[in-house]
Amino acid sequence: MNAQQLGDSVKQQFGDKVVELSALGPNQLCLTITPDSLVSVAEYLNKDLGCRFVINSGTDRRRQRGKFLITHFFAHDEEKIYITLHTEVGEDQPEVDSITPSVPAANWSERETRDMVGVVPVGHPDPRRLVVADDWPEDVFPLRWDVPHDLKPPPAEGVAMPLLDPPEGASVVPIGPYFPVLEEPEYFRVFVEGEEVVGADYRGFYNHRGIEKLGSSALTYNQVPFIAERICGICGFVHSCSYCQAVERAAGIEVPPRGEYIRTIMLELERIHSHLLWLGIAGHIIGFDTILMQVWRMREPLMWLCERISGNRKTYGMNLVGGVRRDIEPEIHDDVRRVLTDIERQWQELYNAIPGDTTLMARLQGTGILPTEVARARGAVGPTARGSGLPIDVRVDHPYAAYDRLDVKKRVYDGCDNLARTLVRLDETLDSINIIRQALREMPEGEIMAQIDEEIPAGQQAVGSVEAPRGEVFHWVLTGPENRPERWRVRAPTYANLQSVPPMLQGDALADVPIDIGSIDPCFACTDRMEVVDVSSGQVRVYTQDELLNKKY
Amino acid sequence: MITSKLREAILCLRPGRVTLKYPFEPHDPEGDFRGYPELDADKCIGCGGCATVCPARAIMIQDIDQNTRRIVRFLERCIYCGRCADVCPEDAITMTKRFELSTDQGREDMVAECEVFMATCQRCGQCYKPPSALDKIMEPGFRDDKLKRGGDDSPYEPI
Numbered sequence: 001m002n003a004q005q006l007g008d009s010v011k012q013q014f015g016d017k018v019v020e021l022s023a024l025g026p027n028q029l030c031l032t033i034t035p036d037s038l039v040s041v042a043e044y045l046n047k048d049l050g051c052r053f054v055i056n057s058g059t060d061r062r063r064q065r066g067k068f069l070i071t072h073f074f075a076h077d078e079e080k081i082y083i084t085l086h087t088e089v090g091e092d093q094p095e096v097d098s099i100t101p102s103v104p105a106a107n108w109s110e111r112e113t114r115d116m117v118g119v120v121p122v123g124h125p126d127p128r129r130l131v132v133a134d135d136w137p138e139d140v141f142p143l144r145w146d147v148p149h150d151l152k153p154p155p156a157e158g159v160a161m162p163l164l165d166p167p168e169g170a171s172v173v174p175i176g177p178y179f180p181v182l183e184e185p186e187y188f189r190v191f192v193e194g195e196e197v198v199g200a201d202y203r204g205f206y207n208h209r210g211i212e213k214l215g216s217s218a219l220t221y222n223q224v225p226f227i228a229e230r231i232c233g234i235c236g237f238v239h240s241c242s243y244c245q246a247v248e249r250a251a252g253i254e255v256p257p258r259g260e261y262i263r264t265i266m267l268e269l270e271r272i273h274s275h276l277l278w279l280g281i282a283g284h285i286i287g288f289d290t291i292l293m294q295v296w297r298m299r300e301p302l303m304w305l306c307e308r309i310s311g312n313r314k315t316y317g318m319n320l321v322g323g324v325r326r327d328i329e330p331e332i333h334d335d336v337r338r339v340l341t342d343i344e345r346q347w348q349e350l351y352n353a354i355p356g357d358t359t360l361m362a363r364l365q366g367t368g369i370l371p372t373e374v375a376r377a378r379g380a381v382g383p384t385a386r387g388s389g390l391p392i393d394v395r396v397d398h399p400y401a402a403y404d405r406l407d408v409k410k411r412v413y414d415g416c417d418n419l420a421r422t423l424v425r426l427d428e429t430l431d432s433i434n435i436i437r438q439a440l441r442e443m444p445e446g447e448i449m450a451q452i453d454e455e456i457p458a459g460q461q462a463v464g465s466v467e468a469p470r471g472e473v474f475h476w477v478l479t480g481p482e483n484r485p486e487r488w489r490v491r492a493p494t495y496a497n498l499q500s501v502p503p504m505l506q507g508d509a510l511a512d513v514p515i516d517i518g519s520i521d522p523c524f525a526c527t528d529r530m531e532v533v534d535v536s537s538g539q540v541r542v543y544t545q546d547e548l549l550n551k552k553y
Numbered sequence: 554m555i556t557s558k559l560r561e562a563i564l565c566l567r568p569g570r571v572t573l574k575y576p577f578e579p580h581d582p583e584g585d586f587r588g589y590p591e592l593d594a595d596k597c598i599g600c601g602g603c604a605t606v607c608p609a610r611a612i613m614i615q616d617i618d619q620n621t622r623r624i625v626r627f628l629e630r631c632i633y634c635g636r637c638a639d640v641c642p643e644d645a646i647t648m649t650k651r652f653e654l655s656t657d658q659g660r661e662d663m664v665a666e667c668e669v670f671m672a673t674c675q676r677c678g679q680c681y682k683p684p685s686a687l688d689k690i691m692e693p694g695f696r697d698d699k700l701k702r703g704g705d706d707s708p709y710e711p712i
């Protein structure tokens with residue numbers, strides 16, 4: 001089935017509820033439907049066709065059409081299709097039916113759209129605000145076009161996020177906003193009965209940077225990749241790559257094959273160093289710092305290699321719309337191979353040591369259970385999904401860059417626990433090494449950047465996605481008139497995966513909570529689209545609800 | 554368990570000591586490292602291309618009078634992307650290997666200014682650098698950038 005056929009089947013089902021139908025190539029389908037049919041179409045896509053909910057987005061199109069554009073994104077992974085489901089609502093009644101009751105994965109993003117654009121999801125089960133600061137004015141919606149990107153409303157006193165009440169008889173253990181093993185500010189309220197976790201609530205987005213707003217108001221097409229790269233403190237290349245792909249697809253720009261191979265190599269280098277980093281942190285969280293030290297030592301030569309190739313160890317700054325800025329010269333190929341061989345050997349040694357280590361296994365095995373069905377319903381992606389038996393991997397399902405020409409395996413484990421997620425990453429690291437070797441061998445000669453002679457036309461839209469180390473990174477771009485996107489929507493993998501953490505914690509011992517959270521390889525920087533902040537250390541103490549409310553701590 | 558601990562021990566022992574003596578011994582970056590972007594004022598023709606592409610808005614172009622154009626670079630904003638060096642038609646900007654840029658002299662220490670003598674075009678009234686660099690000006694040049702150092706209407710934190 002291609003996008004057009006999928007669209008036709010939706011059209012057949014819903015008739016004139018489908019206002020507009022267009023396909024961008026065989027893999028992207030764009031539907032506009034009437035607001036009253038939103039819930040039923042979303043349910044049909046999600047339940048009947050098995051499409052995964054990706055994200056939701058709101059665009060203020062009052063200037064162009066007098067309306068708000070609400071967009072739900074779905075992915076049909078087996079058929080390799082992304083579905084963009086638009087619906088328009090008038091500005092006099094900025095309301096849209098919430099799809100969360102039938103598609104639970106939409107929970108956060110519908111709240112985010114309400115916070116940012118001011119279109120209320122009617123019937124949402126958790127109508128609390130999500131991303132804006134507690135003291136942000138109720139009637140200012142940052143992504144509306146008439147709100148300047150540098151608006152600074154005055155701070156307010158005595159406001160707080162309404163927190164969920166713990167179940168009867170349970171105590172609350174706050175983890176965060178600053179907590180030594182989580183590195184970034186986020187706040188989990190873990191509800192415990194004795195040692196056992198019985199529930200959790202989450203507050204994040206402490207440091208929202210408004211990057212999407214910048215992209216559609218202050219930056220130009222080729223400035224965005226550098227800001228996009230800074231969405232994440234570890235895997236930034238995936239964001240610039242994904243953004244560039246979205247613009248390229250929208251504007252019909254073809255990246256030269258050599259450029260695609262270079263992107264692929266950088267993406268895989270990034271996956272290796274990110275998985276190594278994660279394994280180190282996981283060891284650290286468990287209290288096994290030897291792993292942290294050794295794995296990070298193994299990682300360092302790779303960082304220097306990236307510095308040689310790109311000019312910086314982490315933010316490569318290589319992507320522009322149309323290709324990459326730097327070549328990977330033949331002189332450096334042998335060095336790349338040498339570094340990879342070193343890592344491969346040591347990784348193998350580590351791999352052989354881990355399963356025999358009972359302390360390590362005791363923390364990983366059977367903890368942080370995320371059942372397959374829950375992972376699916378919550379829209380989990382990446383190693384979190386693959387560790388719960390969901391065979392999804394953007395590199396195979398929605399191939400980009402040079403992946404359609406390379407051997408990529410989906411690593412799926414059905415243990416559903418922390419160990420399964422660990423094994424997925426261990427395997428993938430070795431796979432990445434082989435992918436890079438193959439790419440170096442098969443890389444064609446030629447240009448690395450497409451010549452772009454014409455302006456990018458306004459009003460075009462496309463999806464760009466990348467399999468980041470943590471899962472699917474998703475960018476959507478609607479091109480605009482002033483050499484910049486009219487709307488740029490970003491969904492980082494942790495945004496999807498974090499929603500799977502509360503069910504993961506259920507029934508675990510309190511001591512397992514840090515590794516449970518750590519096992520999704522959370523990147524709050526991406527989720528909040530905020531700066532990575534080093535934290536001062538904090539301690540976990542158990543407070544009663546009263547103490548908490550009266551702030552006696 | 555024992556064998557696995559032994560394996561781990563070997564993994565630790567084999568590499569020996571790897572920590573570098575940095576900063577007591579210098580550790581220079583390799584390859585085309587993107588460090589401090591240096592501007593050669595003698596080469597600059599004041600075209601403003603660098604300011605137009607800079608993603609961090611670190612570069613501001615000011616025309617202070619008929620004949621003088623000032624290029625102010627707020628390097629604390631710089632993200633070392635090297636785009637300015639890429640687009641400069643005169644190769645006036647080079648990405649150096651300097652990365653130890655912290656200062657105890659305050660933010661002012663991170664501001665670099667240079668002035669370029671320009672002539673005024675008889676037709677449009679805009680500046681250009683003589684003798685005939687106009688044809689090299691690829692970009693429209695001016696960014697209407699509100700990047701001011703302080704000031705009430707500045708949208709940014711005073712620098």
Ligand code: SF4
Pocket residue numbers: 590603606607608609610611612626630631632633634635636637638
């Ligand atoms: S290196 Fe990049 S951020 Fe720095 S001044 Fe040049 S263009 Fe701006």
Ligand code: SF4
Pocket residue numbers: 592596597598599600601602603604624637640641642643644645646
């Ligand atoms: S791009 Fe080069 S010549 Fe033009 S203003 Fe900048 S430094 Fe000067």
